[in-house]
Amino acid sequence: MERQLRAVLQDACTSLNANVQVDVIDIQVPKEEFGDLSTPLAMGLAKPLRKSPRSIAEQIVQAVSASPLFEKVEIAGPGFINFTFSKRFLVEELLRLIDKPDTVLREDIGGGKRIQIEFVSANPTGPLHLGHGRGAALGAALSNILQDAGYSVEKEFYINDAGRQVRMLGHSVYAKYQELLGRTVPFPEDGYRGDYITGIARALMAEQSDAYVGKTFDDVAGFFVDFAYLRMLDAINQDLTDFGVLFDSWQSERRLYVDNLVEQGIDDLRQRGHIYEQDGALWFRSTDFGDDKDRVLVKQDGAYTYFTPDIAYHRKKFEKGFDEIIDIWGADHHGYIPRMSAAVQALGHSKESFRVLLVQLVSLLKGGQPVQMSKRAGEFITLREIMDEIGADTTKFLFLTRRSDTPLEIDIEIAKAQSNENPVFYVQYAYARINSIFEKAREAGVFTGESPAIPDSIDFSLYNEDEYCLIRKLLLYPMMFRGAALAREPHRITFYLQELAGMFHPYYHKYRVITDDAPMTTARLLLCQAMKVVLRRGLKMLGVQAPERM
């Protein structure tokens, strides 16, 4: 719908000698009484053309008046042009949507460009918690969306297997292991204290018995660290798999060292003239690229800072040939963005090719009361717990009901309540209902097979005004989708689906699809089919199941 309008407007602009690019023409959905789509184009052209908005609007209207797309084109207010599409056009588009959903519901804005999304990347030092889950849902949804938007997408998980954190994990397990074998050693300060530490220690005991008892941690650190973090990583991978989030690539931090990429990263920056020495440390002049202060890469004691392997890591991403890199981080890391962005630019990549999406905290309520969470004490709600409690689909959907950079509250009672308070069920139920209708139609012999047959045309007077509202909403999917893809905002799809379901349920109650009137029944079944196709596509983008039955 939007696409066709854009093309028509482009032609109109050309005929006015106005130099306007198609994709910058602002097209919006106005209030219903104004029409189907609307553009303030004439207002924008007023200045360059040095004419009044209304007279430009009149010329545009003149130029498009011959198009069979519209039933009505009107100028309103200060110079808006409102378009009402013809019924014939809407019905033709509806049939095209059913016939070729893959063409209609995708927008090629990526042009095959390669894009990598890195997300979750939780330290393998403990189970995934809710924040990780939100990041996982966002990353997976975004990757689905960008794929439908014509990008080639890779999903990557970065494994922090080299730093102090995994060492601390190993140490914690070591202490627990000794304790289980009756050799209590001091538990490391800032060690990990969750029950899962005991679990790993027991597993290690089961495999190695008392082989390490009495040894110092420094003697056996390598073994304990590896055993513990690999086990943690397995658990994380299992959680993600059960959550329905799969990665294409797992990048190990250690591997960066093994492949000498950390050193190469520094050399690269040095050759480009962004490195200097001061006070016995090696610095990166990140202030040349918008950071507030320069950053140390190699400390006085010769060790790398946390930042250094990260530079190597991002350098590698680009070396793999990606045109754009998206990182999804917890919002508490936002202060880290300027230096990472500086590093990317210093390595010769555009500022726009690197983008960080922030994910805010998720807090849990139970019947309106906050559920206590304290990571320090090792007590936090895990992704696993919430999945077990309310299901992976509901969890994903709820994680995507807000913009990712605003805090999210989830009330378990509501999430479990399978009622209209729960938006997931509301949307899924619309889908299940349509299947239920199809089931009945098949029983009644109205059609056979998966879905109703698509005719070459339908008498468009069969549809009433309520139905045209639904059709318009369905045909707006591509425009909504385009916005979601460009802004990298999956929540727009969630909202759209809620609106769509919110239109379908009333329709279902007001009208009967299967009646004695055969042409009418067919027309309505086709509308339901379109609804089904769009609901399924939208849910697929979110990574949520479209249940045939509920």
Added chain:
RNA sequence: GCGCCUGUAGCUCAGUUGGAUAGAGCAACUGCCUUCUAAGCAGUGGGCCAGGGGUUCGAAUCCCUUCAGGCGCGCCA
């Protein structure tokens, strides 16, 4: 102290990147089950878009400022 984010209906949030009289859902009240699933539907009320100033044809949206809340500001990771 500096920086980033947030502030929209009683509550939770959208607001199509500057457009028309600012929208949903929940909660509240009133109705609706012989009929394709009541896991649903119909109807009603609800606003100084935190406050102030500016930019322009036009601001919830952009700029300045004040207030309130959150987060971040290491040769930590």
